[in-house]
Amino acid sequence: MAELQGRVLKNYNGYYYVQVDGHTEPFTCKVKGKMKQNRFSLATGDMVTFEANEKGEGMIKKVLARKNFLLRPTMANLDLFVATFACAAPDFSFLLADKLLALAELAKIPAILVLNKVDTAPAGLVEQVRSVYEPIGYEVFTVSAKTGSGVDALRARLRGRICAFGGPSGVGKSSTINAIDSSVELRTGAVSEKIGRGKHTTRFAQLLPFDEGYIADTPGFGNLLLEGLEPQQALASFREFAVYEDGCRFCPCTHTHEPVCGVKEAVAAGQIAASRYESYLAMLEEIRLIKEKEGRK
Incomplete structure (x- = not known):
């Protein structure tokens, strides 16, 4: 059997589909027994070595070192994370946006923000979102998968990169990817009018060849839980806070109850967006509740 390396x-269903440069079709692989004897982590995007036969079947022997790893959605070795939201139906959520961007920040993966359904955006929403995220370094792209508006600019931004789209159900991740490259032919789902969010049309993360790189859709969600995160990680995920921490009397400072806090002063002065600070507090509270629940077990 030949030994190969691929992504x-x-x-x-227990099978890993591995693409090797120079081969048209991916290899269908399982995990070698020695790996199963030890705890291992294997995610979409991982680079692996494997043994393959002439039928295109293989056994994975080793997972190579990752340059990054995103916990939710679970992906490895990304060049760019595309946090995708709708302007309406479902409504844009600053908290969910901040959670997704926080996870990418902790994984050290560059992220951009995409607003789909811009043709249905409430007055002032796009400007409000830009005013929050662009000053702290997040690019904001507005698109309409339905009309094609903004698709060319987004396509150019993704070209040649390994990208993953992530976001709530019903925001149009699959539709946006189809608009960028119609050959992808991902299934799209209608938004449920009854519950105000989309059906789960994507069941698992899958990398698809796209313009000298790869593009992935990932399963949608109703809420994004923060199991396993610590309060210090929540703090580290808000990149703009560090600029103002020299104004804190205490070190470390949680930027919550302390009497002299540079971050809280920056929020009061409008230098840090109030929505970002509110998301930070909400994340801290969620982490506290999760830890409290785990402590009762």
Whole structure:
């Protein structure tokens, strides 16, 4: 059997589909027994070595070192994370946006923000979102998968990169990817009018070849839980806070109850967006509740 190296495109029903440069079709692989004897982590996007036969079947021997790892959605070795939201139906959520960007920040993966359904955006929403995220270094792209508006600019930004789209159900991740490259032919789902959010049309993360790189859709969600995160990680995920921490009397400072706090002063002065600070407090409270629940077990 030949030994090869490739990238995991998807994991489905215990099989890993691995793409090797120079080969048209991915290899269908399982995990070698020695790996199963030890705890191992294998995600879409991982680079692996494997043994393959002439039928295109293989056994994965080793997972190579990752340059990054995103916990939710679970992906490895990304060049760019595309946090995708709708302007309406479902409504844009600053908290969910901040949670997604926080996870990318902690994984040290560059992230951009995409607002789909811009043709239905409430007055002032796009400007409000830009005013919050662009000053702290997040690019904001506005698109309409339905009309094609903004698609060319987004396509150019993703070209040649390994990208993953992530966001709530019903925001149009699959539709946006289809608008960027119609050959992808991902299934799209209608938004449920009854519950105000979309159906789960994507069941697992899958990398698809796209313009000298790869692009991935990931399963949507109703809420994004923060299991396993510590309060210090929540703090580190808000990149703009560090600029003002020299104004804090205490070190470390949680930027919550302390009497002299540079971050709280920056929020009061409008130098840090109030929505970002509110998201930070909400994340701290969620982490506290999770830890409290785990402590009762």
